[in-house]
Amino acid sequence: MARFQRPAEGTWTEHYPRLGTGPVSFEDSISPEFYALEREAIFERTWLNVGRLEQLPRNGSYFTKDLPGVRKSVLVSRDTEGHVRAFHNVCRHRGNRLVWEGTPRGESSGNARQFVCKYHGWRYGLDGACTYVHQKSEFFDLKQHELGLAPIHCDTWAGFIFVNLAAEPRQTLSEYLGPMVGSLEGYPFDQMTERYSFRAENDSNWKVFIDAFQEYYHVPPLHTHQLGPTPEAQNPEYEFEGAHYAIDGPHRMVTTSGTYKHNWPAEHLYPAEALSRSGSTGPWDAPDLGDSLPGVNPSGISRWGIDNFQVFPNLEILIYERNWFITYRYWPTSHNTHVFEGDLHFVPAKTARQRLANEYAAVTFKEYALQDCGTLDGTQMGLEQRAFGEFPLNDQEILVRHFHKTVGEWVDAHRCERGVSTR
Amino acid sequence: MSDALLPSEFADLEPWAATWSLATEPERWERRMQSSMAELQAFYDALFPRAEDAIAYCDGFVLDDMPEDAERLLQLLHSLLMVSYAVEVWKQPEVVHCGSARIDRILEPRP
Numbered sequence: 364m365a366r367f368q369r370p371a372e373g374t375w376t377e378h379y380p381r382l383g384t385g386p387v388s389f390e391d392s393i394s395p396e397f398y399a400l401e402r403e404a405i406f407e408r409t410w411l412n413v414g415r416l417e418q419l420p421r422n423g424s425y426f427t428k429d430l431p432g433v434r435k436s437v438l439v440s441r442d443t444e445g446h447v448r449a450f451h452n453v454c455r456h457r458g459n460r461l462v463w464e465g466t467p468r469g470e471s472s473g474n475a476r477q478f479v480c481k482y483h484g485w486r487y488g489l490d491g492a493c494t495y496v497h498q499k500s501e502f503f504d505l506k507q508h509e510l511g512l513a514p515i516h517c518d519t520w521a522g523f524i525f526v527n528l529a530a531e532p533r534q535t536l537s538e539y540l541g542p543m544v545g546s547l548e549g550y551p552f553d554q555m556t557e558r559y560s561f562r563a564e565n566d567s568n569w570k571v572f573i574d575a576f577q578e579y580y581h582v583p584p585l586h587t588h589q590l591g592p593t594p595e596a597q598n599p600e601y602e603f604e605g606a607h608y609a610i611d612g613p614h615r616m617v618t619t620s621g622t623y624k625h626n627w628p629a630e631h632l633y634p635a636e637a638l639s640r641s642g643s644t645g646p647w648d649a650p651d652l653g654d655s656l657p658g659v660n661p662s663g664i665s666r667w668g669i670d671n672f673q674v675f676p677n678l679e680i681l682i683y684e685r686n687w688f689i690t691y692r693y694w695p696t697s698h699n700t701h702v703f704e705g706d707l708h709f710v711p712a713k714t715a716r717q718r719l720a721n722e723y724a725a726v727t728f729k730e731y732a733l734q735d736c737g738t739l740d741g742t743q744m745g746l747e748q749r750a751f752g753e754f755p756l757n758d759q760e761i762l763v764r765h766f767h768k769t770v771g772e773w774v775d776a777h778r779c780e781r782g783v784s785t786r
Numbered sequence: 787m788s789d790a791l792l793p794s795e796f797a798d799l800e801p802w803a804a805t806w807s808l809a810t811e812p813e814r815w816e817r818r819m820q821s822s823m824a825e826l827q828a829f830y831d832a833l834f835p836r837a838e839d840a841i842a843y844c845d846g847f848v849l850d851d852m853p854e855d856a857e858r859l860l861q862l863l864h865s866l867l868m869v870s871y872a873v874e875v876w877k878q879p880e881v882v883h884c885g886s887a888r889i890d891r892i893l894e895p896r897p
Contacts (some may be wrong), residue, residue: 412841560893585883588875635870638837703889711895713846715852718895723867725811729889730871736887 386753392568398698404777424471432695448519543611555708567743569701607662613675621668639723645685646720649712674715807858
């Protein structure tokens with residue numbers, strides 16, 4: 364018996380007939396050839412989230428962001444007029460990586476009036492213009508005003524900074540994000556400036572990990588301990604049901620109901636949950652953000668818990684009923700490896716008690732995310748064994764189905780444009 | 787002159803401060819992974835009954851301007867939460883079913 368209203372078709376998948384209901388191939392997650400195309404078709408054409416405006420608190424603030432899959436480092440700065448700009452992090456003179464600390468392989472951030480190349484001392488303003496060439500008279504026909512940094516298309520939405528590596532993006536950021544993701548525009552992301560950042564290098568295709576975080580079918584069997592210490596909570600055969608699913612262009616989302624552990628009696632809680640008044644769904648004593656939270660709980664369910672927005676290709680925004688949010692980003696490094704970034708965002712704690720509540724949520728995140736990471740190389744190795752060509756997906760896995768279909772369509776379109784035969 | 791690391795009200799926790807008053811999650815995580823379950827249980831058993839009083843004590847200060855001894859007490863509470871998963875949930879220092887996975891916390895607020 365369904366606990367939540369379903370579409371007239373009876374299932375979420377059949378509500379989007381283009382998706383079909385047949386078994387799905389994951390060849391896209393094990394093929395080096397597909398990965399090479401995917402890099403061009405997706406990562407060099409879509410809008411990619413590289414950070415948040417809070418990372419550029421004042422004019423002159425900058426940070427660098429590695430995009431390992433496309434072998435690029437991006438320099439993002441706020442210029443003297445407050446505009447956010449992005450450049451290839453490469454000196455115009457001899458191609459040296461321009462801004463770095465410690466090692467050119469690492470990311471860095473700070474405040475600057477100008478960027479100075481460590482190699483030959485060329486300087487650039489925050490707007491990317493070349494402002495100084497050492498021993499300029501030694502060069503031949505040098506047109507300094509033409510030797511600025513190479514700009515990258517950059518725009519912001521709801522405080523999220525995006526770049527697009529295409530020479531001319533086909534859609535503006537706003538057009539690309541569309542109405543479903545765009546509905547979150549007014550959510551108070553900017554109030555949640557207390558950040559816990561996590562990073563992992565995983566032995567799987569990037570999509571295999573995204574798949575783990577876009578269905579909850581796996582939660583009762585894999586995260587058996589998550590709900591609480593009692594035998595009835597630790598039931599691997601518990602039947603999960605998503606409350607609402609939606610698809611908009613390449614993007615997708617799922618809403619789940621909440622556990623509302625803040626209302627549970629102590630005997631059903633882990634002692635540290637009761638002590639910290641916090642856990643997997645965040646601090647129980649949620650900060651007051653007012654009554655109206657734009658964009659969340661779009662289907663209006665009564666015990667709303669989480670909205671899970673999957674922004675194509677590699678950004679996930681998880682908004683929790685307790686007024687905090689998480690972002691995940693997945694950066695492919697080869698066909699079977701990727702870098703995972705998870706950032707937890709809270710309204711800043713004012714007291715030690717609030718800090719401990721945020722800390723316990725952050726500790727809990729890592730414990731269960733390690734279980735998700737732990738199964739990854741097993742999935743990757745299993746898929747690479749090619750024992751099966753296609754795999755059955757259930758209605759709760761509709762977002763997995765949509766994601767792989769979308770990736771396939773982008774890659775096919777790219778193949779056609781390049782004049783490469785698709786089959 | 788006292789060599790105490792913690793506020794005098796928490797003198798009973800003093801033996802734990804040298805080991806578990808750790809400022810960052812990577813340090814607390816490593817300490818948990820290098821400890822036996824007997825060590826983790828002993829720390830948990832000593833801290834937990836005092837935790838509510840310790841939180842109340844720390845709440846007497848502005849979070850960004852705590853005296854060093856109170857900050858070390860708050861660090862002990864952070865370690866208690868770190869250890870709680872081993873004691874209450876997994877019954878071992880490592881996460882159950884985590885395979886060879888590793889996740890690093892690379893940014894966090896202080897204290």
